[in-house]
Structure formats: C-alpha cells, structure tokens
Amino acid sequence: MIVCHPAPTTLRRRTRGRWRAAGFAVLLALAPAALASQGTAAPRRIDQRLPLSRTGLVKVFNHVGAVHVVGWAKDTVAVTGTLTTPHQFFMGGSASGIKLGLEGDAATAGTGAELTVSVPMGARVWVRTSSASVEVEGLTGAVDVGTVEGAVRVSGSGTDYAIESMAGDIQVTGSPAYLRTKSAGGRITWSGTSEDVALSTVSGAIVATSGVVTRARFESVTGPIRYTGGIVRGGTLTLDSHAGDVSAAISRLATAELEVDAPVSDVLGTRTARGTGDVRRVSITRTIGQESFPSARITLRSFKGRATVTQP
C-alpha cells in the first residue's frame, strides 16, 4: 500500500489556515461581548402589541434614543422600533394600563432604543427618559412627559399636558385646558389656547403664541419672554423675567389693567427710560381698552430687562 504524505509546505499552509479560522471564530464569539461592554449591541427589531382600553394608561421608559407616541383609532398598544442597547425590552400590563420600555440605567444604555408607540388616542400617556427625545402626537387624553436632557415635542388635542425637561427644548402645539411646562436650560415654545397655562424656565426663552388665555403665567430667570395673543374677560396674564426682556402683543382685548415693572419699558408707544440712583425700575399701572372697568389683568415684570406692550 502506498501512502502519500503531503509536502511540508502544504502542511504549514493547512495549519495556518486552521489557526486563521479559529481566530475568526474567537473574534466572532467575542464581538457581542465587546459591543455589550461598550454599551452598544447589534440592532434588534421589536414589534409587540397588547390590548388597552380607550382611556387606559400607558407608561413608557427609555433612557437613551427616541420615543415617538402616536394616537390611533384602535384599542391596542403597538410598539415597534430598533434597539441598539444591551438592555432588554419589556412590555406588560392589563387592559387598563400598560408599562413598556427598556430596563437598566442610562449609563449602560449605549445608543439606546428608538421606539414608536401607537396607543388609543384617548389614552393617558406617561413618558420618562434621560436623554431620549420625546414626540407625542394625535392624543386627546392627558400627557405627562419628564426627561433630563431630551427635547420634547407635543402636538394634538389633549386635555392636559405636564412636560418637564431639565436641559432640552420643549415645544407644544395644541390647546389643552391645563398646560404646565418646566425647563432649566431649555427653550419653551407654545402655540395654542388654554384656560390654565404656566410655562417656566431658568435660562431658556419662552415664546407663546395663543388665541386666548384665561390664566397664563410665563416666567424665566434670565431668558426673554414673548407672548402674542389675547386674554379672556376676567383673565390674568403674567410675564416675569429677572434679567430677560418681556414683551406682550395683546390682541382681542376688551379692557385690562396693565401693570408694568421694569427698568425700561415701552407700553403702547409710551416709553420710559431707566431710572437713576436707587430708582432703577419704573412701575406703570394703567387701563387700556374702551370699557369703563377693566376685565382682565396683565402684568409684565423684568428686574433688569425691557418690558414692551403692543396692540397689533
């Protein structure tokens, strides 16, 4: 019997090829662990759904990435999206309330998850994120959003909105009866009509464009405030900034008692200059409109900035 042994060079090539294959296998095996250690993971798709009553409560948690909540005409909560985080997705609850989101904390969330959550349009929605942006639209129920750094955008015809972002901008388009937004460093923009609205930020600007308001309070410490809109009879409107300019362009106004307190002001064309000495601010109280008694109260205050009132 004749046995053919391979040449030594062929053996070396085969051995080298085996080592290479083993190396690739090891790399492939270690890749997920390496990605996980960096907080990222191979993208995973999710598509889950649960039944929910039309006015049920939906709670969404997602530290990093994005959350998009959309109202639809189905008694179902459907979640689709892409996960690029080692954290696990969870979803559970009953027909009256559902919780869903990503487990774990923000530090290990990697690039997080982008979730699109479709809910019954009358559902009450509650969202919490760290840096994930939040967008809510098409809802008629209550909306409660809290985020540390994420930007928030809410539109629709919800009944009441409570929105907080420590550093992100907040943009609301809609006419909830009750609206509260709070920020620290973010800008707040609102367009709509409301019976009770309070917008507050520390350094961000506030820009409000309204049909009419009943009770409205806008306050910032260093940011400017600008309001354009009307005020109902018996209503109150307050713009208050410590260092920023405040301006109100009042339309659809019957009669109002106007109080302006600022170093420099321009009230319906009447300008006041900065005071001297200890009198650094000038207070103006006057009635505007045609009726014999004021039916609304408008207050503009700025400790260091300019106050402007116009009637387009």
Add this chain to the structure above:
Amino acid sequence: MSAPIDPRDRQLDAAARALPQEISPPPELLSRVQAAIGERRVRPLPTAVAPAAGLAVARGHRPFAVPRRFAAAAALLLVGALAGAGVMWLRQRDATPEVAMSGAPIGGTTPIAGHTAEFAAYDRAAIDLALLLEQRRVTLRAGTVAVIERSLAQIDTAMAEVRAALARDPASRTLTDVMRRLYDQKLDLLKRSTALSIS
C-alpha cells in the same frame, strides 16, 4: 414468612424485662436538692432603707448608691444640657448654610442680613434639598449636573441682585414678590433635580 429472630434481640428483651419499674434517687442527693431550694427560698430581698439615711437602694446589693435629690438634680442638669446643646446645634445649622460634603453642595444658599422669617424658612428648605441633591449627585450624569449647577448659579445671582435691591428698599413689596418667586423657582429646581437623581 417472617424473618428469623436474632438471638441478640432475645437477650436484649430479657435484659429489659429485668430492669426495675422505678428507681429512687440516692437519699443524699435528695437532701442536697432540698437544701438548695430552701436556701434560695430564704434568700433576703433588698430591704427598705431607713428614711434618715436617704438611700434609694439597699447597700450591699447595688454597685453604688446615690442620694435621691442628687439624682434628681443630675437628671435636671443633663436634660438642660442636652436641650441647650440641641438649640445651639439648630442655631448653628440655620446660620451655616453650606455644609461641605464633597466640595460645595449644589444649590447652597447664602442668607442675607435682614431677610425675613419667610426667607429664612426658604433658605432652610433650600439647604436641606441641596444637601439631599449633593448626596445623590453621583447618580446623575455629568452633563445633567452641569445644567443644574448652571441654572442654580443663575438663580443665585438673580437672588443676590434682588437682595441688594431689597437692602436699599426693604419695604418694596414688588422686590419681596420677586424674591419669593426666585425662591420658589430655586426650590422647584432643587426638588426636580433630586427627583431626577432617584428615578
């Protein structure tokens, strides 16, 4: 079919049957037990003390004895000292807004002279919240801490400016209102920040 009986079992049965039905203890043991019981029964209890001696407890059964009036005076002194120390601690705490835990606490407040009791209460609340936030700041991201610190610094700057104006015009209701709102904003920001740190 039953198993064959081991002969050792039979021997054990027989030995057990041979044992007496009852055993009386040795007479000397019983007498010793009775003597011990009798000794405990007649052990003297602490006796009442003669009023003239003014002793609260019997000598010989307590490590030391204290006259009753001395004990009452000492108790009064102790209570007074503790109360005084507590009051001093509270005053010191109220007057010392910044407590170093890990550097300057976020949101520390410097009360001003002439501020009202209302503002002092605000200050205390702000300090408590600032300390709470300081304890929890490690749970916050650096970027979030920066935003909070920057915002609190802006509020503090604004408060300092209003304080200066209030010092010039202490009766100004407008300035007092401005100050109150700044305090409200600061407390609200601190509350929100602490809520963030535990969520």
